[in-house]
Amino acid sequence: xxxxxISHMTHHASHIMLLGLMVxxxxxPAAFAQGNDDxxxxxxxxxxxxxxxxxxxxxxxxxxxxxLVSRASTLxxxxxxxxxxxxxxxxxxPFLFMNGHNDFVFTEAELENLxxxxxxxxxxxxxxxxxxxxxxxxWRREFNRLFTNEKVKRIPxxxxxxxxxxxxxxxxxxxEPRDIQLEGLxxxxxxxxxxxxxxxxxxxxxxxxxxxxxxISPDDGQKLTLNIxxxxxxx
Amino acid sequence: MISVIIFEFPQGWLVAIPLAGALVLSLWSQARRxxxxxxxxxxxxxxxxxxxxxxxxxxxxxxVAKEPPSSGAQSVALLVDRSESMALEGPEASRxxxxxxxxxxxxLPAFKSANLPVQAMLFDKNVEPTDGAKLASTEPKGxxxxxxGAIAQAIGSSPQPPLAVIALTDGAANxxxxxxxxxxxxxEAGVPFIGVGFxxxxxxxxxxxxxVDAPPAVPTxxxxxxxxxxxxxxxxxxxxxxxxxxxxxQMVQKKSVTPGxxxxxWLESFQVTEEKxxxxxYTVQLFPPALPNLKCVNALVNTTVRIADDKELRVLxxxxxxxxxxxxxxxxxxxxxxxxxxxxxxxxKQAIFRQNVETAGELxxxxxxxxxxxxxxxxxxxxxLRPADLAPAQQDVLARFCSELGGxxxxxxxxxxxxxxWQGSRLEQLLPVVFSPGTGVQGLDRPFHLQLxxxxxxxxxxxxxxxxxARDVWAQLPTFTQYGRVDAAKPGAQVWAxxxxxxxxxxxxxxxxxxxxxxxxxxxxxxxxxxxWRLAKDSEPQQFDRFWRQLFRFLSEVxxxxxxxxxxxxxxxxxxxxxxxxxxxxxxKNVTDPNxxxxxxxxxxxxxxxxxxxxxxxxxxxxDFKFHATKPDVYTVSVSDSLKVPIASRAVEICNVNLEFQDxxxxxxxxxxxxxxxxxxxxxxxxxxxxxxxxxxxxxxVQTQRQIRQHxxxxxxxxxxxxxxxxxxxxxxxxxxxxxLV
Numbered sequence: 001x002x003x004x005x006i007s008h009m010t011h012h013a014s015h016i017m018l019l020g021l022m023v024x025x026x027x028x029p030a031a032f033a034q035g036n037d038d039x040x041x042x043x044x045x046x047x048x049x050x051x052x053x054x055x056x057x058x059x060x061x062x063x064x065x066x067x068l069v070s071r072a073s074t075l076x077x078x079x080x081x082x083x084x085x086x087x088x089x090x091x092x093x094p095f096l097f098m099n100g101h102n103d104f105v106f107t108e109a110e111l112e113n114l115x116x117x118x119x120x121x122x123x124x125x126x127x128x129x130x131x132x133x134x135x136x137x138x139w140r141r142e143f144n145r146l147f148t149n150e151k152v153k154r155i156p157x158x159x160x161x162x163x164x165x166x167x168x169x170x171x172x173x174x175x176e177p178r179d180i181q182l183e184g185l186x187x188x189x190x191x192x193x194x195x196x197x198x199x200x201x202x203x204x205x206x207x208x209x210x211x212x213x214x215x216i217s218p219d220d221g222q223k224l225t226l227n228i229x230x231x232x233x234x235x
Numbered sequence: 236m237i238s239v240i241i242f243e244f245p246q247g248w249l250v251a252i253p254l255a256g257a258l259v260l261s262l263w264s265q266a267r268r269x270x271x272x273x274x275x276x277x278x279x280x281x282x283x284x285x286x287x288x289x290x291x292x293x294x295x296x297x298x299v300a301k302e303p304p305s306s307g308a309q310s311v312a313l314l315v316d317r318s319e320s321m322a323l324e325g326p327e328a329s330r331x332x333x334x335x336x337x338x339x340x341x342x343l344p345a346f347k348s349a350n351l352p353v354q355a356m357l358f359d360k361n362v363e364p365t366d367g368a369k370l371a372s373t374e375p376k377g378x379x380x381x382x383x384g385a386i387a388q389a390i391g392s393s394p395q396p397p398l399a400v401i402a403l404t405d406g407a408a409n410x411x412x413x414x415x416x417x418x419x420x421x422x423e424a425g426v427p428f429i430g431v432g433f434x435x436x437x438x439x440x441x442x443x444x445x446x447v448d449a450p451p452a453v454p455t456x457x458x459x460x461x462x463x464x465x466x467x468x469x470x471x472x473x474x475x476x477x478x479x480x481x482x483x484x485q486m487v488q489k490k491s492v493t494p495g496x497x498x499x500x501w502l503e504s505f506q507v508t509e510e511k512x513x514x515x516x517y518t519v520q521l522f523p524p525a526l527p528n529l530k531c532v533n534a535l536v537n538t539t540v541r542i543a544d545d546k547e548l549r550v551l552x553x554x555x556x557x558x559x560x561x562x563x564x565x566x567x568x569x570x571x572x573x574x575x576x577x578x579x580x581x582x583x584k585q586a587i588f589r590q591n592v593e594t595a596g597e598l599x600x601x602x603x604x605x606x607x608x609x610x611x612x613x614x615x616x617x618x619x620l621r622p623a624d625l626a627p628a629q630q631d632v633l634a635r636f637c638s639e640l641g642g643x644x645x646x647x648x649x650x651x652x653x654x655x656x657w658q659g660s661r662l663e664q665l666l667p668v669v670f671s672p673g674t675g676v677q678g679l680d681r682p683f684h685l686q687l688x689x690x691x692x693x694x695x696x697x698x699x700x701x702x703x704x705a706r707d708v709w710a711q712l713p714t715f716t717q718y719g720r721v722d723a724a725k726p727g728a729q730v731w732a733x734x735x736x737x738x739x740x741x742x743x744x745x746x747x748x749x750x751x752x753x754x755x756x757x758x759x760x761x762x763x764x765x766x767x768w769r770l771a772k773d774s775e776p777q778q779f780d781r782f783w784r785q786l787f788r789f790l791s792e793v794x795x796x797x798x799x800x801x802x803x804x805x806x807x808x809x810x811x812x813x814x815x816x817x818x819x820x821x822x823x824k825n826v827t828d829p830n831x832x833x834x835x836x837x838x839x840x841x842x843x844x845x846x847x848x849x850x851x852x853x854x855x856x857x858x859d860f861k862f863h864a865t866k867p868d869v870y871t872v873s874v875s876d877s878l879k880v881p882i883a884s885r886a887v888e889i890c891n892v893n894l895e896f897q898d899x900x901x902x903x904x905x906x907x908x909x910x911x912x913x914x915x916x917x918x919x920x921x922x923x924x925x926x927x928x929x930x931x932x933x934x935x936x937v938q939t940q941r942q943i944r945q946h947x948x949x950x951x952x953x954x955x956x957x958x959x960x961x962x963x964x965x966x967x968x969x970x971x972x973x974x975x976l977v
Contacts, residue, residue: 091772233557
């Protein structure tokens, strides 16, 4: 009798557990997130994996960037993809985002792929995390290796990127008496890569809590980031 | 039902006399043989019965059933003529208006008081039921008058035939194919025809402007023709008539035309040259002489012409949301100073984003709501759009931009764009494909290759490499991953590219297609991520760039053809030589354009080749040729360059003069003939001073018919009668054999 009772309970318990799992799955917020086969989603981003970095620094940054873009425009978003600069997927990803804290070096293969990528129309956005100077310094050095006649330089405030969505006259640094300007690499007269060293990604992600009081304010950060995304989509 | 048998040949009974004689002779013969009385009686009865039956049949008996007045509600069928001849104006109103007024104010009340229901129908070459609202809104424009067909339809359309058929018409019937059927129906059903004639007994001459033709776009300081088509019907020798050309409401030219006499269709043109750029509305107006029997059916026709030198080609790129396509197409056009891309993007529900506008106010309110706002563009691209992004009025403007101004329209998108939500829209009418009724792609697509059709491989738009054949270049494009499914290409559309493997209802799924729409061209590209071609590692971006430059040029220049095809002033009718003039347009972008040799072809609507020749053309030196139009048809004159690539075409319609106006006199004779075969009535409307009298006469006819309605059918010649005759004769023979008489 006991054996039969236990068998019944076991049988029903498995049904209850299954039901519970189904409820959990259905009610999970992620269940209402945009599926990656949303037909109308046209903006997607590649998160660059480089050197020893697996593209996961400040891991929510990528998602936050895409949510920012979709909140401010009718763009729907797809999930970010982790992309290495030697992956074939690189050439299916028109927008790349790279961030980090530390120094890095590109291999020759990565550089060659980037040259082709830029000449074919790709766009690159990079941001140093938490105003750490090592990443921006490495980025300038490596991107200066790409094209002989083109070097990374500051983008003046009269450039279209500061007016592509919001009109941004200037960006002030929170903890120092200076303006913050984007830096970029041009190829055949077109801006193909943009970098901000002052913790831009920290400003639009996590509401600047990991870089509080330093670099770019959250409000400026969100505007600048959206401008970069719209510029990438229109130029 | 009361039934009787009548004899149609009563003299047939005389056959009974010799038969009776034969019977008596037989009786006498049998009496001599000393047969018993019962035997003789049996023999005589059998033979007599068969003789009686034969005499009965010889008299041609007919079974007649007399039908008493029906208790069911039978109605009166009322036919109202809506052919074009009924549009002719009389002293007070058109014939049609008078007929409707007569029906509404006089006839219907009379029928109502007599408790006679009415079933009304409108007819021209077809027939359809009508009611009061439809009658009020109908315009008499029918191309033919088929009175016989209308009568047959009125009688046959319901299980019980109507009590009468009443036609309000001018009697000018020009279709007779159904007359026999109508006559049979009238006589079998025993339905009287009552015709009420409208119009005047004297024929009316008519003159009319039928259409106007002009090129949709012309450079400045270049002469072009605005050609009006005139039609005249059964006119006496008319004096000169005046034709005037108005430009944006101001008269700019006037000419005097001698129409002659009889019935004819011919062209009269004005030569115009404009000094400045702009868009103008040209109207041709006819001023007919004030003659009592001359009616002018249509005195105004108009068209729009865009005057522009087009140093740069402006493309308007409209997006429902930002897409990568816009970025890469923008890159493709960046190094071509003659193509300027203007972007208009919806960035939120309330906000739009404009790029490369010419003035601060351009496109400030979003997509243009008028043709003038679109006139400065040559091509409009619609990308990632939903129906809510483009109001019906805006879609209409877009259609006019393409059909009237010769602009190009290109729709780009994937499954989110090409789905059933556009079905039945104005935009779908404009585009070369039929949208699928499905909801779009379900699930993720697998990578696929684009395959160009043979037509596209020959087309200059798709020649993107100087060193390699187009087939090889396009075969090496990368794969794409999402596309919108459309069901089919429309008749006349050109399919440029198809899916490598996926099939639709009519073959491989269409990825690119185009069609002529009025003076312009529309096209679709159903691949969502076409930009992958440019970004792909092994691609050559300059090929992608060249394709888009060539495509935009092609879409923009269809409306402004390199070679203009004119029809000089002449009469147009079947069995004649049609004169055509070809003129090479000066090319402001390439003054020393060496292309001189061209091929001209003429085909009929069945694609039969009627004429083909090669011509040498230079700007400002027109060349004439002729082709013979044997029958009414739409002929296509097309011109190809030395590489046989089509560069210009024009449809030339040759038709008979309008039959409706060939004989416009009221034809009471026709109505009387229909009335006489059906024991009906034919009256002129002006003789019906009191419609109540007419109604009473109609009602009397109807009631007489109700009382006398009979059903007749032959009687006697059937299996039963035959069996009785054979049975009697057979029985008589058997009896005689038994009695030893045989």
